[in-house]
Amino acid sequence: MSFFLIPKTKSDWFIFVIRLIIAAFFIYASIDKIINPEAFAKSIHNYRMTPPIFINLMAIFMPWLELVTGLALLIGWKYKGANLLILGMLAIFIVALASAWSRGLNINCGCFSTASTAKSDLLARLIEDAIMAVGCLIIMFENKLFRKNSKSLA
Amino acid sequence: MKKTVIEALQLGIITIIIAFIVNTVSPNGITLKGDWYDNREKTELEIPPSYDSAMDSLLSMQEAYILWKSGAKFIDARDPEDYETGHIPGAISLPFDFWDGYWADVEPLLAPTDTIVCYCGGFDCESSLFAAREFKTIGYPNALIFFGGINHWEQAKLPLEYGSGETESISDSTSAKEPEVE
Numbered sequence: 001m002s003f004f005l006i007p008k009t010k011s012d013w014f015i016f017v018i019r020l021i022i023a024a025f026f027i028y029a030s031i032d033k034i035i036n037p038e039a040f041a042k043s044i045h046n047y048r049m050t051p052p053i054f055i056n057l058m059a060i061f062m063p064w065l066e067l068v069t070g071l072a073l074l075i076g077w078k079y080k081g082a083n084l085l086i087l088g089m090l091a092i093f094i095v096a097l098a099s100a101w102s103r104g105l106n107i108n109c110g111c112f113s114t115a116s117t118a119k120s121d122l123l124a125r126l127i128e129d130a131i132m133a134v135g136c137l138i139i140m141f142e143n144k145l146f147r148k149n150s151k152s153l154a
Numbered sequence: 155m156k157k158t159v160i161e162a163l164q165l166g167i168i169t170i171i172i173a174f175i176v177n178t179v180s181p182n183g184i185t186l187k188g189d190w191y192d193n194r195e196k197t198e199l200e201i202p203p204s205y206d207s208a209m210d211s212l213l214s215m216q217e218a219y220i221l222w223k224s225g226a227k228f229i230d231a232r233d234p235e236d237y238e239t240g241h242i243p244g245a246i247s248l249p250f251d252f253w254d255g256y257w258a259d260v261e262p263l264l265a266p267t268d269t270i271v272c273y274c275g276g277f278d279c280e281s282s283l284f285a286a287r288e289f290k291t292i293g294y295p296n297a298l299i300f301f302g303g304i305n306h307w308e309q310a311k312l313p314l315e316y317g318s319g320e321t322e323s324i325s326d327s328t329s330a331k332e333p334e335v336e
Contacts, residue, residue: 037177037184048193056188064173068165081161103195140158 011146018135019073022086025132026070029112033063043110047096048103065089080140087136090129097126196277202301204280209287211298215310218271218300226269229260229289231281232304242273242307243315250274250281253288270297276305 007013033040041059044050050058065085072082093111100107101122111125138145177183205212213221222228228245230237237247248260264270270289274281282299289297300306308314 034176035182037182041184041188041190045190045193048195051194052190052192053187055190056184056186059184059188060177060186061170061173064176065166065169068169068172072165078161078165080158081163081165084158084162085165 011142015139015142015146018138019076019079019083022132022135022139023070023074025128026066026086027074030063030066030070032112033059033110034067037063040110043108046105046107046110047100048105049096049099062089083136083139087133087140090133090136093129094126094133097122097129101126198276198305199278199301202280202283202299203278204283209290210283211286213271213298213300215300215302215306218273218302218307219310219312221269221271221298226271227264228300229270229272229285230304231272231274231285232279236275236304238317240308240314240316241304243313245273245315247318248285250285250288253285264294266293266295268294268296270294271300272297273300273303273307276301276303279303 007016037056037059040063041055044055044058066089069082069085069089073079073086097109100109105122107122109122109125201212202210222242222244228242229248230241230245231248231250232241233249233251234247237245237249241247246260246263248256270286272282272285272289274285282301282303286297286299304314
């Protein structure tokens with residue numbers, strides 16, 4: 001357990017900043033969905049991709065997964081595992097957004113807000129998620145990329 | 155990598171516990187199952203699974219359109235709710251699942267020599283096929299199947315009529331463009 005390790009090297013700082021940015025996105029994105037699970041379920045339904053039986057289960061589970069993994073990534077507790085889960089979520093989001101965009105669906109993506117008026121640009125969200133996925137891959141392979149001892153950080 | 159996967163599983167379990175406890179106690183909590191209809195895009199079948207070339211006559215989009223223009227009797231074999239949300243103009247509602255309840259009202263509108271075109275929702279819906287077979291059985295030999303149904307009709311941007319059939323079409327059916335589908 002090594003919470004809040006102060007980064008020492010430039011590469012540590014680089015990874016720390018990436019973690020901070022992705023964590024901020026996920027924590028922020030989770031709040032409104034946790035408060036309004038019903039509206040988030042509606043957003044999931046709007047994608048026309050999910051079997052009905054999974055819609056509410058996803059609406060209950062996904063926002064908390066975003067919050068827990070975001071916090072874990074932020075404080076450095078089990079952050080490699082959190083990073084893997086975030087990468088998985090991003091992969092799902094990217095597939096869903098790309099599918100909705102290619103089908104020309106005019107929907108609220110349900111990314112940050114569940115309000116039906118919060119129409120967002122699906123393509124912009126898609127690019128955002130792709131960039132975060134690259135960040136996750138950098139965190140995942142930080143030891144190989146920066147050739148450091150895995151014990152040096154969290 | 156193994157450690158990472160174990161961490162991910164631990165976080166996943168922690169999240170499941172928190173999420174479902176909070177959902178249970180929260181005033182905004184939702185039911186686990188929900189009441190959603192399946193709106194996923196279906197894969198369209200070319201031919202009905204029960205199709206039998208010896209007894210079933212399938213129409214293409216173009217053939218159905220020509221028959222519609224020439225005044226053939228169109229039978230909408232879907233449920234009444236689907237009929238009300240949009241049907242081929244002039245079509246008579248005869249839900250195959252509720253045949254007996256509707257037949258008394260439909261029978262006076264048809265003559266045994268009429269060309270009857272049965273349709274339903276397209277995709278994998280076979281009510282049109284079963285309805286056409288029923289018509290043949292009860293003495294209407296010219297019963298045909300438009301398996302593309304309302305789905306192909308909409309794709310061809312042909313007019314629709316809404317409500318119980320008494321309301322007027324949003325598009326003037328006489329000025330409908332030729333369908334784009336062969």
